[in-house]
Amino acid sequence: MYRTLPLLLILLMLFSGCASKRLAKKGLEHQKAGFYSDAAGYFYQALLKNDDNLDAKIGLKNTGQQVLNDHLVAFDKAFRNQESDIAVYNYMKARNYFNKVEQVGVKLDFPEKYVAYFEEVKHDHLQSSYQKGYKLLMEERFTEAEEIFNEIYDIDKDYKNVQQLLREARYETLYRNAQSAMNDGKYRKAYDLLEEILIDVAYKNAESLKEQCLEKGQVTIALLAFENSSGNPRAATIVRSKLESKLNRMTNPFLRIVDRSLTEEIMDEQEINMAGIARNSGSFDAEQLDGIKAFLQSTVLQHDAYETPLSHEQKRGYLKKESKFRDKETGKTKTRVTYDKVTYEEYSKKSSASCQFSFKLVSAENGQILASDVLRASLEDEMHYVDFEGDTKNLVPGYWKYKRRDTRSDVIKDNYSDVRKLQRLAEGKRSLKSPDVLSEEAVERVALDAARKINAYNPE
Numbered sequence: 001m002y003r004t005l006p007l008l009l010i011l012l013m014l015f016s017g018c019a020s021k022r023l024a025k026k027g028l029e030h031q032k033a034g035f036y037s038d039a040a041g042y043f044y045q046a047l048l049k050n051d052d053n054l055d056a057k058i059g060l061k062n063t064g065q066q067v068l069n070d071h072l073v074a075f076d077k078a079f080r081n082q083e084s085d086i087a088v089y090n091y092m093k094a095r096n097y098f099n100k101v102e103q104v105g106v107k108l109d110f111p112e113k114y115v116a117y118f119e120e121v122k123h124d125h126l127q128s129s130y131q132k133g134y135k136l137l138m139e140e141r142f143t144e145a146e147e148i149f150n151e152i153y154d155i156d157k158d159y160k161n162v163q164q165l166l167r168e169a170r171y172e173t174l175y176r177n178a179q180s181a182m183n184d185g186k187y188r189k190a191y192d193l194l195e196e197i198l199i200d201v202a203y204k205n206a207e208s209l210k211e212q213c214l215e216k217g218q219v220t221i222a223l224l225a226f227e228n229s230s231g232n233p234r235a236a237t238i239v240r241s242k243l244e245s246k247l248n249r250m251t252n253p254f255l256r257i258v259d260r261s262l263t264e265e266i267m268d269e270q271e272i273n274m275a276g277i278a279r280n281s282g283s284f285d286a287e288q289l290d291g292i293k294a295f296l297q298s299t300v301l302q303h304d305a306y307e308t309p310l311s312h313e314q315k316r317g318y319l320k321k322e323s324k325f326r327d328k329e330t331g332k333t334k335t336r337v338t339y340d341k342v343t344y345e346e347y348s349k350k351s352s353a354s355c356q357f358s359f360k361l362v363s364a365e366n367g368q369i370l371a372s373d374v375l376r377a378s379l380e381d382e383m384h385y386v387d388f389e390g391d392t393k394n395l396v397p398g399y400w401k402y403k404r405r406d407t408r409s410d411v412i413k414d415n416y417s418d419v420r421k422l423q424r425l426a427e428g429k430r431s432l433k434s435p436d437v438l439s440e441e442a443v444e445r446v447a448l449d450a451a452r453k454i455n456a457y458n459p460e
Helices: 006-034 037-050 056-079 083-102 112-138 142-155 162-183 187-198 206-217 235-249 262-272 274-279 415-426 435-455
Strands: 221-222 255-257 294-307 311-326 332-365 369-387 395-399
Touching: 006 037, 006 056, 037 056, 056 083, 056 112, 083 112, 083 142, 112 142, 112 162, 142 162, 162 187, 162 206, 187 206, 221 235, 235 255, 235 294, 235 332, 235 435, 294 369, 294 435, 332 395, 332 435, 369 415, 369 435, 395 415
Parallel strands: 221 255, 221 294
Antiparallel strands: 294 332, 311 332, 311 395, 332 369
16 A cells, blocks of 8 residues: 555656646647737646646746736726726736736736836725625625625725625625524524524624524434334344434434433323323423423334354366377377366355334324334345365366266366356355344444434424
8 A cells, every 4th residue: 555655646746747748838839829818828727737847937927927917008008097996907807817827936027016006096996896885785785795895805805894794795695594494483494594604704693593493493302112023132222222323423403312211211200101192192292301302112123133054065076187298190289188077065154134123203292203114124145165175277067976987977067157157156255244243234224224214304
């Protein structure tokens, strides 16, 4: 592994170097043809691939300066015509291009006089843009206002209260949509909208609203004792433990699993059973159950594992031998094929495991079934191989009756299909997963599937 990594890096560097040379060559071709803007683009891409490409640096220095000069000429013209908005736009294009080229190691000439000119027109432009943006904000045209405040921020992030107004333009629509979702009882939708805001910045009382969404929308599930209809007395304990672990690892903030001991204590205190819930719909509320909104009933229907005895059979076959000899009549070298009768051992064994259980997510308020399913996982592993003391590459399947003399019933199966089948057995698996391992994997799969289905339950 440690030898492979430097080799990959070397190959990557060689590839990048070749790509950089090709791009620089295209840049030179466009430069000679007079297309300096396109040429500058190729030189820039070449330096992104390899910032040590001297030809690309020289090319970008020349053609990039021409591109920059075009932007500065456009700025100067607008400045002299007192077109402040156009002047600022072209100045920012020039400045952004200058910075972009500088990042790949090429310094262009940006005369200071243009910086001074820009300072003269910047104030008028910012003031005009600020007024337009503020008017759009008051008209609740948030997207348009955000675009203008973004431009102001790029020019001068400390201009007046542009940062505050930019936040409002950017997040107010999300904030209002979150409030509307909360009013409609869509707490998960509201939570996601508020999360989108809070990833970037604190806005109004978004953090507080997010906490309210979580409090009101969270589904607290109590796991009841699992019933066991399988032949394994430990099955319920094993499956429940695995499912509880999977549920607790879910990243869903709206899912909360109540501790087992707490669940049983609450049920005992309230003298509640699931049959009672079903019969006496609405006879108690969630407050009696410490905020529990649903019970998880589960039954392990099957949980078994077994392995077959090791099967062993002695097989009869042939060991193929080839030898060279010179034909006395033709003088040519020929190949003689002989087959020696041999025996080899064939072994096979299987192990398997199954797990099946059903679950019902039942409302603590009225006994309604919120989600249910029957889940099953069946796994199997097999080893099947042959052992031979000689060279298995020359082993040929077949049959013989007597080792020291031939009979009509002797068969040599020296064909591609039969030989290849035997070769695969010679290379076959010689180890087997134990039933316990397969059983654990089966429970793991079923528990994960169940956890995902329960996690996907959305009361909204």
